[in-house]
Amino acid sequence: MIFTxxxxxxxxxxxxxFVVIGAIVLGVWSLIFIIAFYNSFGAAFTRNAINxxxxxxxVHNSDYITEPDLxxxxxxxxxxxxxxxxxxxxxxxxxxQKINGMIASTKTSxxxxxxxxxxxxxxxxxxxxxxLVEGTYFSKIRRNPILISRKLADKLKVKIRSKxxxxxxxxxxxxxxxxFRVEGIFDSKxxxxxxxxxxxxxxxxxxxxxxxxxxxxxxxxxxxxxxxxMKVFVSSITDNTVRTYKExxxxxxxxxxxSVMTKRILTVIIMLALLFGIxxxxxxxxxxxxxxxxxxxxxxxxxxSVFSMVVMETCLMGLMAGPxxxxxxxxxxxxxxxxxxxxxxxADALKEYGYDAIFYPEMDVVTYPSxxxxxxxxxxxxxxxxxxxxxxxxxxxAIRKI
Amino acid sequence: xxxxxxxxxxxxxxxxxxxxVAVDDVDLAVEEGEFTAVVGPSxxxxxxxxxxxxxxxxxxxxxxxVGGEEIGRMSQSQLxxxxxxxxxxxxxxxxxxxxxxxxxxxxxxxxxQKCDKAYRDKRTLDILEKMGIRDQMNRRPAQLSGGQxxxxxxxxxxxxxxxxxxxxxxxxxxxxxxxxxLLDIMAQMNKEEKATFIFSxxxxxxxxxxxxxxxxxxxxIISDENR
Numbered sequence: 001m002i003f004t005x006x007x008x009x010x011x012x013x014x015x016x017x018f019v020v021i022g023a024i025v026l027g028v029w030s031l032i033f034i035i036a037f038y039n040s041f042g043a044a045f046t047r048n049a050i051n052x053x054x055x056x057x058x059v060h061n062s063d064y065i066t067e068p069d070l071x072x073x074x075x076x077x078x079x080x081x082x083x084x085x086x087x088x089x090x091x092x093x094x095x096x097q098k099i100n101g102m103i104a105s106t107k108t109s110x111x112x113x114x115x116x117x118x119x120x121x122x123x124x125x126x127x128x129x130x131x132l133v134e135g136t137y138f139s140k141i142r143r144n145p146i147l148i149s150r151k152l153a154d155k156l157k158v159k160i161r162s163k164x165x166x167x168x169x170x171x172x173x174x175x176x177x178x179x180f181r182v183e184g185i186f187d188s189k190x191x192x193x194x195x196x197x198x199x200x201x202x203x204x205x206x207x208x209x210x211x212x213x214x215x216x217x218x219x220x221x222x223x224x225x226x227x228x229x230m231k232v233f234v235s236s237i238t239d240n241t242v243r244t245y246k247e248x249x250x251x252x253x254x255x256x257x258x259s260v261m262t263k264r265i266l267t268v269i270i271m272l273a274l275l276f277g278i279x280x281x282x283x284x285x286x287x288x289x290x291x292x293x294x295x296x297x298x299x300x301x302x303x304x305s306v307f308s309m310v311v312m313e314t315c316l317m318g319l320m321a322g323p324x325x326x327x328x329x330x331x332x333x334x335x336x337x338x339x340x341x342x343x344x345x346x347a348d349a350l351k352e353y354g355y356d357a358i359f360y361p362e363m364d365v366v367t368y369p370s371x372x373x374x375x376x377x378x379x380x381x382x383x384x385x386x387x388x389x390x391x392x393x394x395x396x397x398a399i400r401k402i
Numbered sequence: 403x404x405x406x407x408x409x410x411x412x413x414x415x416x417x418x419x420x421x422x423v424a425v426d427d428v429d430l431a432v433e434e435g436e437f438t439a440v441v442g443p444s445x446x447x448x449x450x451x452x453x454x455x456x457x458x459x460x461x462x463x464x465x466x467x468v469g470g471e472e473i474g475r476m477s478q479s480q481l482x483x484x485x486x487x488x489x490x491x492x493x494x495x496x497x498x499x500x501x502x503x504x505x506x507x508x509x510x511x512x513x514x515q516k517c518d519k520a521y522r523d524k525r526t527l528d529i530l531e532k533m534g535i536r537d538q539m540n541r542r543p544a545q546l547s548g549g550q551x552x553x554x555x556x557x558x559x560x561x562x563x564x565x566x567x568x569x570x571x572x573x574x575x576x577x578x579x580x581x582x583x584l585l586d587i588m589a590q591m592n593k594e595e596k597a598t599f600i601f602s603x604x605x606x607x608x609x610x611x612x613x614x615x616x617x618x619x620x621x622x623i624i625s626d627e628n629r
Binding site for chain 2: 001004005008009011012291292295296297298299300301302303305395396
């Protein structure tokens with residue numbers, strides 16, 4: 001009975017009900033859009049950081065983490081590589097020799113981190129070859145080729161085939177210098193790499209430091225592989241320190257936490273706006289029906305039935321509008337996740353923070369039911385005050401108005 | 403059998419500031435099956451008396467008993483239940499639920515009483531038939547004339563099988579034809595359903611049909627005439 005009456009009451013003033021339903025639909029849609037947009041920010045940042053900088057897992061000598069010295073090298077690299085090479089969940093492994101040094105051109109110099117890499121493995125692990133914007137990838141210059149970032153090239157005022165001098169300590173702690181020729185200029189999606197990482201062939205660096213030791217093993221996993229499980233496995237086969245990208249770069253956790261917080265705040269703001277809209281409209285609906293509600297109370301309708309009637313009326317509108325908003329949001333996100341949102345006009349600023357200019361909004365399917373619950377809860381809370389107003393009416397007032 | 407009994411019933415508005423005595427020391431007994439009109443000029447206390455009998459207003463003094471049960475001692479919740487199961491209300495401006503059809507309006511009161519569907523259906527159709535509006539039962543109040551709406555209101559009041567029906571100026575918004583027709587039907591219901599009717603009115607047509615006429619003046623009963 002309460003359901004029927006509530007349902008019919010909704011359609012008593014179609015325009016007003018459609019305004020409430022429309023407001024809820026719009027609120028839910030905008031919430032989905034904002035959450036999905038935020039998710040795309042986080043996903044883009046993580047994707048770039050994994051694919052172009054940290055990979056999923058890195059292995060270091062535990063001492064190297066606190067003091068990145070040449071002598072703190074990985075133990076049993078070959079054993080690890082043999083054990084890991086057979087795993088289908090691993091896409092590629094890049095073993096790097098890493099040294100801090102100076103790079104100098106005829107114009108200026110800068111502090112850099114020198115990565116001695118296996119060209120093929122590095123190309124698969126970080127997509128370095130694809131990031132070249134000029135020159136070639138370790139193929140044309142035979143002696144001491146070097147790849148530097150566009151940013152560093154501009155700073156050093158060098159171009160392809162320019163000569164630069166690298167200075168660093170060898171394994172005996174002797175200062176060593178060698179000249180290299182710029183073979184390629186890259187533009188990484190990682191601001192940190194653009195800032196101060198240069199790539200040389202591992203064989204060249206081995207020769208100059210008089211050592212073949214490896215300092216870092218970067219492991220890129222295939223899509224869907226379990227990172228934590230892999231970390232446990234790698235830890236089980238080595239005494240070195242194994243860390244996931246989240247452990248390497250705490251900013252991931254910070255970003256994740258701030259993203260969750262921001263989404264919650266936005267949800268609360270949107271739902272609050274919705275709440276006030278619902279309270280206002282339902283209050284109007286109740287006050288317009290003062291006489292009728294008074295009559296219902298007079299003839300014997302209990303307070304809790306009147307309360308339920310108003311609450312159900314509001315919740316029914318939420319139940320109609322919620323799925324509509326979710327569907328609209330789902331369709332919008334599906335469409336945008338295929339085509340992407342082009343923010344090219346902010347490309348430079350976004351790049352500084354490690355973002356692409358195109359975002360692909362995404363949202364977990366499990367978020368949809370949660371949003372539905374939030375909408376119903378908002379409708380319920382929004383109905384409480386008007387419902388209290390309705391049950392506070394004195395039935396006699398209605399009789400006196402006759 | 404006495405359905406309603408009032409003793410020294412009194413209602414004073416604004417007792418602290420400017421006291422206005424609406425009902426003054428009214429002793430009244432209404433027997434089952436009566437067709438009673440409470441008459442008197444505007445402001446004589448008719449509506450206030452009916453409100454107190456209907457449990458909608460609290461007396462300042464005295465008691466109201468319905469079926470031997472004193473309603474002044476009941477809580478608000480008990481009074482709500484009491485009204486649902488003992489009193490039928492007919493209002494001057496019909497007060498039907500606009501979103502429900504005539505049939506649903508009548509059935510509604512039995513839904514509140516939690517009657518089973520078979521009983522509701524039978525009772526609804528039966529009453530609507532007797533009230534002569536079965537053909538219009540699927541229409542909403544806005545699609546009915548004033549007279550038809552008031553018949554639905556009477557049907558609703560009767561549907562709950564109350565001990566008595568309180569009707570506050572039931573014909574005030576009706577034309578002569580509709581008034582005559584409504585009064586005939588109410589008189590018929592009084593006879594067939596043994597329904598006890600108490601009207602407040604100053605409509606002479608209603609007074610003429612009443613079997614008992616109680617006249618109020620300044621809150622006091624000045625005459626009580628059985629016909």
